[in-house]
Amino acid sequence: xxxxxxxxxxxxxxxARLIFDGDATWHDWENAGVEALQEALGEAGAWSKGDLLRFxxxxxxxxxxxxxxxxxxxxxxxxAKDLLLANREWQAKHRPTWTxxxxxxxxxxxxxxxxxxxxxxxxxxxxxxxxxxxxYDRMEDLNKxxxxxxxxxxxxxxxxxxxEQGIWIIDLDAVRIVDLPSLxxxxxxxxxxxxxxxxxxxxxxxxxNAGWTLSAAVNAVLLFAQEETRQKVQVFRGLFDADxxxxxxxxxxxxxxxxxxxxxx
Numbered sequence: 001x002x003x004x005x006x007x008x009x010x011x012x013x014x015x016a017r018l019i020f021d022g023d024a025t026w027h028d029w030e031n032a033g034v035e036a037l038q039e040a041l042g043e044a045g046a047w048s049k050g051d052l053l054r055f056x057x058x059x060x061x062x063x064x065x066x067x068x069x070x071x072x073x074x075x076x077x078x079x080a081k082d083l084l085l086a087n088r089e090w091q092a093k094h095r096p097t098w099t100x101x102x103x104x105x106x107x108x109x110x111x112x113x114x115x116x117x118x119x120x121x122x123x124x125x126x127x128x129x130x131x132x133x134x135x136y137d138r139m140e141d142l143n144k145x146x147x148x149x150x151x152x153x154x155x156x157x158x159x160x161x162x163x164e165q166g167i168w169i170i171d172l173d174a175v176r177i178v179d180l181p182s183l184x185x186x187x188x189x190x191x192x193x194x195x196x197x198x199x200x201x202x203x204x205x206x207x208x209n210a211g212w213t214l215s216a217a218v219n220a221v222l223l224f225a226q227e228e229t230r231q232k233v234q235v236f237r238g239l240f241d242a243d244x245x246x247x248x249x250x251x252x253x254x255x256x257x258x259x260x261x262x263x264x265x
Contacts, residue, residue, distance in 0.1 A: 033072040098148035106145035114252045122167040139186035166203035173209035
C-alpha cells in the first residue's frame, strides 16, 4: 500500500469523536493502519486495537506538529511499533507497583474531574493539609497513584486529531517550602514518566496556587526538561488566568478553582 500524503486534521469540540475500544466506527485508513501495525508487531493479541490506533496517531503527530492526520506512512508504522515496544517494557517494570492500597490511599488526592471543552480527560492532583500525613513523605507513591489513574481511567478515552490526551491540574496550595527537597525530584520523575515514557497521555499541566517560591522551583525543574515538555506546563502563582479558564466549562471546573462545579465530579 502506498499511503497518500497525510493531511493535518484540525480539531473542534463540535466535531469530536470519542473512541472507546470496541465501541466506535473508525475510518478505513485507521483500520488499515491498525492491521499494518499488528502485522509489523507480529503479536496480534498483545495490545488492544484502541491502543494500536492511539500509538499510530501519536506516531503521525510527530511529523504533523502535534496533530494527527488522515493517513499513515510506513515510517509511521515503524515509529508506532518502537513506541509500543518501549511502552510495554516500561509498563512491565512499573505497573505491578500500582497496588490497590496505593490507589485507595490517594483517591481523594488524585482523581478525574470530567473533560475540558475539547473533550480531553482532566485529572486533578490536590494534596491537602487535611491529608498531609498520607502524601508528604510518600511522593513516590503519589506518582504511582497518578500513573495508575492515567492507565486505568484515561486510557479508555481517545480523541482523533489531538495526540495529547490528558489535562492535569496540579494544586500546590497545601505544599510547603519544607516539602521542596522531596517535591522537586518527584515532579521531575512524574514529568519524565508522563511525557517521555508515555507521551500521548502527558497533555497540558496546569500548576496552580504555586506562590513565588514553588513557582520558581517548578520552573527550575523545567529548565532540564525537553522543550516539548516545557511547552506543556503552565505555572500560576494563584488560580488560572483568563486564557486557561476559558479551556474549561464553568460547571466542570470546581468552585475551589474558580468554576461552579464540585470537586471530584
